[in-house]
Amino acid sequence: MFIAIAAFAAVSVLLHVYIWYLESFAWTGAARGVFGTSAEEAVATRELAYNQGFYNLFLAIIAGVGIIVAVAGDREIGVTLIFAGTAAMLGAATVLLVSSPDKRASAVKQGAAPLVTVVFGVIWAFTG
Template sequence: MSILATVLILLVALLHVYFLVLEMFLWTKPLGLKVFRQSAEKAEQSKVLAANQGLYNGFLAAGLAYGAATGSREFELFFLACVIIAGLYGAATVNKRIFFVQALPALLAVGALLAA
């Protein structure tokens, strides 16, 4: 596998660790409120759902890190596909910027992985 593919996969994994932290621990804090553009009241009402969502982002990060550490192309492609699908769904149902933050980096990683 190429260094570029590995770097992009690890970047996607780090993004999902960041999402985990935002959703599980900072959802009702100033940074979480700013990033997700929501009121303190709405954040408080949805914090359990956000924590659950953050946990899933952690699973995506773990799968990508495992794939990168072991060089398992199947793991990498599977978890990148999961990230892409989640990003497309989020862009279609929540906010179009999710495509650029979540799906596009994963698509670039898939491209680099397949080109390697």
């Protein structure tokens, strides 16, 4: 079960690092096509997106450090960090889904791997 948790957490980490890149560095370029913003909207929201991108990076770091710690031998602390990072990712995806129904596909993409990670983590916690 731990291998599945770590694998889905790693997918979550990689996706959120990619989102960090898009929001923080490619917002007025390549990210416009991904997020469906006009050039004017991208310029107007660049600072907000930059900041939001770093939230995604920090969540990825939390889960990524959790993977490293768990693989290094402290599964309890590692899985706790994995759960903290991916649960926050899942929460953010849920907020996006509820607040912006037109971005449903993005919310599902952003939240699918964290959801699986959290579900597997809960199952593993209760079955040991």
